[in-house]
Amino acid sequence: MSVRISAMSVLPPVRKDRVIAQLPQCFRKEAAFHTKEDFNSKVKTACQEQRTGTVGFKISKVIVVGDLAVGKTCLINRFCKDAFDKNYKATIGVDFEMERFEVLGVPFSLQLWDTAGQERFKCIASTYYRGAQIVIIAFDVTDIASLDHVRQWLEDALKENDPTAVQLFIVGTKKDLSSPAQYSQIEQDALKLAQEITAEYWAVSSLTGENVKEFFFRVASLAFETNVLAELEKSGPRQIGGIVRINSTPSNVNASTKKKQPNCCQ
Ligand SMILES: Nc1nc2c(ncn2[C@@H]2O[C@H](COP(=O)(O)OP(=O)(O)OP(=O)(O)O)[C@@H](O)[C@H]2O)c(=O)[nH]1
Numbered sequence: 550m551s552v553r554i555s556a557m558s559v560l561p562p563v564r565k566d567r568v569i570a571q572l573p574q575c576f577r578k579e580a581a582f583h584t585k586e587d588f589n590s591k592v593k594t595a596c597q598e599q600r601t602g603t604v605g606f607k608i609s610k611v612i613v614v615g616d617l618a619v620g621k622t623c624l625i626n627r628f629c630k631d632a633f634d635k636n637y638k639a640t641i642g643v644d645f646e647m648e649r650f651e652v653l654g655v656p657f658s659l660q661l662w663d664t665a666g667q668e669r670f671k672c673i674a675s676t677y678y679r680g681a682q683i684v685i686i687a688f689d690v691t692d693i694a695s696l697d698h699v700r701q702w703l704e705d706a707l708k709e710n711d712p713t714a715v716q717l718f719i720v721g722t723k724k725d726l727s728s729p730a731q732y733s734q735i736e737q738d739a740l741k742l743a744q745e746i747t748a749e750y751w752a753v754s755s756l757t758g759e760n761v762k763e764f765f766f767r768v769a770s771l772a773f774e775t776n777v778l779a780e781l782e783k784s785g786p787r788q789i790g791g792i793v794r795i796n797s798t799p800s801n802v803n804a805s806t807k808k809k810q811p812n813c814c815q
């Protein structure tokens with residue numbers, strides 16, 4: 550407890566617009582991590598009673614992958630800096646941003662890794678995939694090829710991570726560029742894919758900001774909820790009563806059986 554107090558007194562308070570008191574809802578019920586309206590009751594009780602263990606000090610790693618120019622950097626910049634650049638500057642290797650939240654009164658941080666989509670930088674970027682709790686695969690809703698490549702990105706990301714420990718999101722970008730008819734067509738395919746690979750689906754626009762904050766709040770909340778449940782499980786059923794597990798095993802068909810390949814940078 551004393552550690553917690555000193556750590557909190559060193560850090561400035563979390564920004565008011567990063568405080569999460571209610572569970573943000575999913576974007577589409579057909580492809581959601583879960584569709585519950587509220588945080589798990591065990592998680593809420595644990596937070597109220599300050600029994601969240603190490604979660605308050607935890608930094609969860611998020612990697613954002615996907616084809617070049619789909620808008621990964623813009624998505625992160627819209628959320629972290631509320632900025633948008635219409636000029637394309639390829640990410641070379643990786644970049645990262647830290648975002649601090651307060652979820653149900655408990656500090657919680659995400660380390661957002663923005664990776665390169667260009668083939669020639671992919672090899673550097675992939676060395677940073679390891680240790681991700683959350684994998685976000687971005688595709689451009691106006692470019693069906695970028696959706697077709699999602700499975701390959703997933704496979705690459707899961708080579709470096711434990712597939713059963715990863716929470717997966719598919720995010721369609723540049724929603725502002727697509728007509729409602731075009732959008733609903735690609736959404737059908739994206740929802741189908743999300744269901745197949747057990748991912749939660751979102752669609753956003755970094756230009757207008759539509760759904761960007763909602764998306765990252767949802768990511769932070771689900772990551773937090775999973776971490777608190779894991780912490781409660783660690784502290785044992787005798788202490789905390791029965792654990793309600795949320796169904797969080799991304800059963801990826803392609804990647805889970807693959808052997809780790811050596812990274813190549815020829
Ligand atoms: N209209 C519109 N353009 C966008 C949006 N998001 C990104 N763009 C544009 O798409 C281009 C590529 O965006 P980036 O964010 O740099 O793409 P990236 O995925 O990071 O690309 P790499 O770093 O090469 O992998 C830029 O010209 C952006 O301005 C969006 O929501 N709407």
Ligand SMILES: [Mg+2]
Nearest residue numbers: 621622639640
């Ligand atoms: Mg980029």
